[in-house]
Amino acid sequence: MRLEEIFQKVPVIGEAYLTFSQPENFYLTGFRSTFGVTVVTAKGDALFLTDGRYFEEAKKQVKNFKLVLWKGWETLKEVLKGLSLESVSVDPSRLSLANYRKLQEFIQVVEAPGFISQFRARKTPREISLITRAVQIAELSLKSVLHLLKPGITELEFRRELINAFFKFGGEGEAFPTIVASGPGSAIPHWQTSNREIKDGDVVIVDFGTVYGGYVSDITRTFLVGNVPSQMKEVYTVVKEAQELGVSLLKAGKACKEMDSAVREFIASKGYGEFFVHSLGHGIGIEVHEAPTLSIRSDQVLQEGNVVTVEPGIYIPELGGVRIEDDCLVTVEGSFLISHVIV
Structure with a gap:
């Protein structure tokens, strides 16, 4: 402060x-x-x-x-x-x-x-450290319960196990209501986690984060369970490439709307433009949504010390959706990925 x-x-x-x-x-x-x-x-x-x-x-x-x-x-x-x-x-x-x-x-x-x-948009070294720890706890928690994500478990059951793991690894609970969205529900960006059983062939979105020292993490991973339709495999590849593009564009001095536009144009070039229905990302810190906002409507410019999410998504009604979200530190040279791929 x-x-x-x-x-x-x-x-x-x-x-x-x-x-x-x-x-x-x-x-x-x-x-x-x-x-x-x-x-x-x-x-x-x-x-x-x-x-x-x-x-x-x-x-x-x-x-x-x-x-x-x-x-x-x-x-x-x-x-x-x-x-x-x-x-x-x-x-x-x-x-x-x-x-x-x-x-x-x-x-x-x-x-x-x-x-x-x-x-608040520009984080101090201490704030970055707290956010980083919140990210690490969230990732450790997901890794510890990932073996449970298989046909037969319900969305709410998996959510409960993940939340319990937050406390086990030193977190202070949910940063926001954890989303576990499977099958057709994954096509709804802010799906209300339900008692639906995960089935073979489902796409499952897990949007999660915990709190540490008053600061939050916000990560999304999408999992392909069993024999997933080929189109959803294609969608996953497009979103992964779009997300990597977004991360690569982060840099202090960059206009937020330009980043959103570049990723949006990439997704549109793959034929899925109409299915990317939210902004590219947002700042995190004490709250899950802080400045700056990576949106085509934003007039903000990235600054050194911003910690932002990059989270493109494609959501096809009745079929399913894919979102991949990482937390990133903005620097004068580019960005540093705070969260990492979970296998």
């Missing part, structure tokens, strides 16, 4: 930045809680407010922030008054409408979309 850099940039958006967001609070303070308010001012003040459930633990863990015991909205009102603030900036996508309106009752609220996201 770059607190000094944030202090320097707060004046661009106003007198202070305020957030209720759990991920932003964790990013700024290093403390995980379900409730908290962080205030960072242009004058260099840093305050963290939390309630009685977390206050004593926060005193042990939170450094470089003045701690305030939250007793209600009046507490925040007095804190902002004590800082002589006439306005606070907030990210509207990170604030509930109820809290937005409550703030407006006693202070001017200025919108600053994506203010903290710009800092």
Whole structure:
């Protein structure tokens, strides 16, 4: 976390930045809680407010922030008054409408979309280390249960074994609801894992990730079980080549939309353009979806220190789908593959 850099940039958006967001609070303070308010001012003040459930633990863990015991909205009102603030900036996508309106009752609220996201997009060495460990745990977990992925096991049974393995290898649980999609279900990108039994000839997509030290991994592997239709074997080859192309294009300074377009054009050249229905990838960190977004609609540019997924997919209704996703560190020279092929 770059607190000094944030202090320097707060004046661009106003007198202070305020957030209720759990991920932003964790990013700024290093403390995980379900409730908290962080205030960072242009004058260099840093305050963290939390309630009685977390206050004593926060005193042990939170450094470089003045701690305030939250007793209600009046507490925040007095804190902002004590800082002589006439306005606070907030990210509207990170604030509930109820809290937005409550703030407006006693202070001017200025919108600053994506203010903290710009800092979170560029990972520090420590953050990269935590993400790397989350990736390693996820991969070890999948390898340990892969022998179970065969005809007769249900999607939910395999998901349960994989989640249990996360804890066994040191993870903190699922980074998101693990997807196990087999047969026709694999043609639905965000299939709801079901009691369907995996059958011979199925394509099985496993989209999984765990949490370590508050940071996530996000990996997808597609498996061909038994006598898979020849077209799906072809689709797998196309997606694998598209994914390798996407990884090879990663580089600081590259426009995100250009990367998405290049991979999309490749898939279209193979005759499957209409079946690639989502963006190429996204940043990961504290959350599974962070900046930047590798999308044809994105105006973002890759920066050194971004950690992003590259995950092209082809989904043919009623037949099946293939998605391959890796986590990659963006560098000035290209990229470094954090996740690796699982055999």
